[in-house]
Amino acid sequence: MKIAIIGAGLAGLTCAITLEKHGYQADIFEKRGMVGDRFVISEAMFSMFHTPYKDAVKYFSEIHDIHLKPSSNLQKIYIHSENETSFIEGHLGFTNMRGKHPEAYEKQLADQLQTKIHYNQEVSYEKISKEYTHVVLATGDAMDTKKLQPFDVAFKATFKGAIIEGNFIESETHTFFNNNFAPKGMSYILPHSDTEASLVLVYPQYPENEALDKEELWQKCLSECAIRLDQEIMIVKEYSLKDYRVGKIQTPRIGNTFFVGNCFGAITPLIGFGEFESMLTGIYAAHDIVGIGDYEELVKPLNQSYHDSLSLRRSLEKLDNQQLDLLTKAIDNKTIESLITNKNINLLKILGRLVHPFSRKA
Ligand SMILES: Cc1cc2nc3c(=O)[nH]c(=O)nc-3n(C[C@H](O)[C@H](O)[C@H](O)COP(=O)(O)OP(=O)(O)OC[C@H]3O[C@@H](n4cnc5c(N)ncnc54)[C@H](O)[C@@H]3O)c2cc1C
Structure with missing residues (x-):
């Protein structure tokens, strides 16, 4: 077997590590000069979306x-x-660094690998597939998938983000659901430390959103964050991203080509997160390659949660600010909080039921 992995991100690296653990070495190609050679941000894994694996860090450690x-x-x-403002408390998940940060997850994964990564190698699938028996497509870009099979795009998203300075509590995050600046989307603050955080504004590129003044939305977002956190928000660095595709592939595997991470469609439509799913698909592809699993079977639960997540998003998108206020108020209730934090409950299904009556009124 001659295995190539295109892309040394979360999915490519977990695939390579798992292959190594079973005695196989892949050729890993990374177009950049080092892993995570991009802007620094904080990302999160919310436990409530990973039923039944509520503690993702423990799960990856103990099982994989x-x-x-x-x-x-x-x-x-x-x-x-x-x-309105409400909150939920409990063991809700983790934050982690990405990009050019010494503690970035991609750096942590690369450090667990013996195999050398071939840096500055922007390879094409067409060329690689002739030389290798197995190819793992892990470029983090659904457009690469689209060259090989249909990729059903649910929506494209625009991100505007910044590293901000202020006073934060590392274990607390703020999320904003407000159509005035995050139309059919959301904004959130994930602290890196007590004094620094990532602020992200993300919304779908629907025609009605495209007609809006992007800078105005961003300024409104900044001022709302300042009001809610009751402090001045100092911007250290800004970035923006467009055309981030959230969608699903037709098949996770064609012949001996495996689609993993964002190339698989790992992004969950509700909040646009995909770290957990990306790492999982990398591991699952490796399990198939070494003969201890069937990739198509292993990813089936991810397909199901993608559809649950998309239908919940579609319901939420129908809500105006008044209905979002009602929903926020409803979350500020111990019974609902315990449903959300209950380890045995599939939150996407529960939330779908909670949101449904609100969206029906819309
Ligand atoms: C702004 C932003 C915030 C996010 N926040 C969260 C969050 O809070 N929580 C969460 O769970 N998810 C979040 N996500 C999503 C998450 O980051 C992705 O789902 C995940 O990183 C995808 O992993 P991947 O391995 O598919 O791709 P990546 O980790 O992006 O890795 C792809 C790698 O392939 C390399 N590459 C690309 N093309 C080639 C080529 N032709 N040849 C060789 N190498 C190539 C790239 O350089 C890169 O290193 C966020 C995404 C964005 C954009």
Whole structure:
């Protein structure tokens, strides 16, 4: 077997580590000069979306012998709508660094690998597939998938983000659901430390959103964050991203080509997160290659949660600010909080039921 992995991101690296653990070495190609050679941000894994694997870090360690050191445990998530604020508390997940940061997850994964990564190698699938028996497509870009099979795009998203300075509590995150600046989308603050955080504004590129003034949305977002956190927000660095595709592939595998991470469609439509799913698909592809699993079978639960997540998003998108206020208020209720934090409950299904009556009124 001659295995190539295109892309040394989360999915490519977990695939390579798992292959190594079973005695196989892949040729790993990375177009950049080092892993995570891009802007620094904080990302999060919310436990409530990973049923039945509520503690992702423990799960990767104990089940897959892949060890991640998050930057913080998430203990409190604030939910802000236009006129309401509520929060949920508990063991809610983790934050971690990405990009050019010494503790970035891609760096942590690369450190667990013996195999050398071939840097500055932007390879094409067409060329690689002739030389290798197995190819793992892990470029983090659904457009690469689209060259090989249909990729059903649910929506494209615009990200505007910044590293901000202020006073933060590392274990607390703030989320904003407010159509005034995050139309059919959301904004969130994930602390890197007590003094620095990532602020992200993300919304779908629907025609009605495209007609809006992007800078105005961003300025409104900044001022709302300042008001809700009751402090001045100092911007250290900004970035923006467009055309981030959220969608699903037709088949996770064609012949001996495996689609993993964002190339698989790992992004969950509800909040646009995909770290957990990306790492999982990398591991699962490796299991298939070494003969201890069937990739198509292993990813079936991910397909199901993608569809649950998409239908919940479609319901949420119908809500105006008044309805978002009602929903936020409803979350500020111990019964609902315990449903959300219950380890045995599939949150996507529960939330779908909660949101449904609100969206029916829309
Ligand atoms: C702004 C932003 C915030 C996010 N926040 C969160 C969050 O909070 N929580 C969460 O769970 N998810 C989040 N996500 C999504 C998450 O980052 C992705 O789902 C995940 O990184 C995808 O992993 P991957 O391995 O598919 O791709 P990546 O980790 O992006 O890795 C792809 C790698 O392939 C390399 N590459 C590309 N093309 C080639 C080529 N032709 N040849 C060789 N190498 C190539 C790239 O340089 C890169 O290193 C966020 C995404 C963005 C954009």
